[in-house]
Amino acid sequence: MTYSLSLIFSSGGYSTDKHQAAIPTYITISPRKDGITAKTKRLNPQRRSSTSSFSPLKRKLKASSSNFSSILPKFRAIERRPSSTYSSDTLMPDITRSILALPNEILSCVLYYLDYTSVHKLSRTCSKLYTVCHDNELWRRFLFADFQAITPPTPADPTIKDYLKLYQNHLKLGQRWLTGKVNTRFLQGHEDSVYCLGWISKDILLSGSRDKTLKMWHVPTNTCIRTIENEHSGSILCIRVDQKNQLVMTGSSDTTCTLWSLPQMQPIMKLTGHRHNVLDVCLVNQNRIVTSSRDHTLRVWDRETGLELRQMVGHTASVNAMEPVGRNRVVSASGDSSIKLWDIDTGECIRTMHGHKLGLACVKYSDGRLYSGGLDGKIKVWDIETGECVHTMFGHAGMIRSIDYVNKKIVTGSYDRTLKVWDTETGACILSFQSGHSNWIFNVLSSGTRIVSSGQEKRIMVLDFGSGLTPLCN
Incomplete structure (x- = not known):
């Protein structure tokens, strides 16, 4: 008998009980006297934490033979019986013997449609299934x-x-x-507020401060491995690392933007032309740099020559944040409470989006959605192509200063001194970290394993979700 399988993957990830998802887990962070470590406490520990609350993707099955479809429910029945049931061949049902007689390759295909717990239990029923259930390719x-x-x-x-x-x-x-189970610690070394952060690699973090310095940190060891001084004559307000980890861009209150090469972190050139603080910078299509400023303008620069190509004018207040969108567009958020989408090749404003009642401080674009936050403490989700606000998330009690995106979640940092994690599919707040910062939060970054945040204090907080988990892919 020949079986033909077509594997179809559905989108999505883990699912949780709807009532639980609607109530965030509140975590209080208490820094220790050493100033480097902290202890955390869950304030609503009744929330379930076992792995049974997870379910994997529903892997859909399409088979050319109806006989194959009939195997799966009977195969599931095996793991529901205690292993003692199979101590004698005379007690083994015919269907069980038929299934175990299948080649390992076919058994592996069937196992693919079971969840983690079922496969784990099934591996304890007999030596053959133990071998199949521990196949490295299956788990890949x-x-x-x-x-x-x-x-x-x-x-x-x-x-x-x-x-x-x-x-x-x-x-x-x-x-x-x-x-919210995390290992919490702090990176100390700056002499004033830490305005901005950027990942240079998985474990190397760059920070910029009001003390006019850049610091490079090896996060796993809490070590400052380099301090860069005297490049900017004002506070360092923004950092952006390009996706290929070849270029770093920094903007300052000295009205300039500096380009740096990686991994040496050597200055390449300085972009001058703005009349006020450079508040954000980004790279578009690998050859155009866009800066935004308190002078109400965005400017487009040639990456190779450093020449200013054009100005984009339309905002009536500081342009506080930007995000690249596709090959030749950028979106900007301003203190005038509007969001604008620009064509950087022509300088044309394609669309203006209104919805926030007060000034905007941050935007993040990912997976076809734009997320914005500002003085009103709300997160708005936008369809970038239509300009429509498709959802609004509530929860912060102060200005949302920073937003980052990771694995279908957004992380926000606010002047209310809390960090929050949100599920982008449901709009629910999952986690709320409080007391870790004693003052305003200015910047937050996330990865698959960490959240790092900085603010008016002189230190950077690291929330490490992957502590002790080795190996990990990210």
């Missing part, structure tokens, strides 16, 4: 199907010997993102 397929933020290597990475362990660690990591 599970990993990249259930954790879609992980990009599978092509071809398969031969150095990864235990995909089951990887899967288990990412399952635990996902659980921690729902329950």
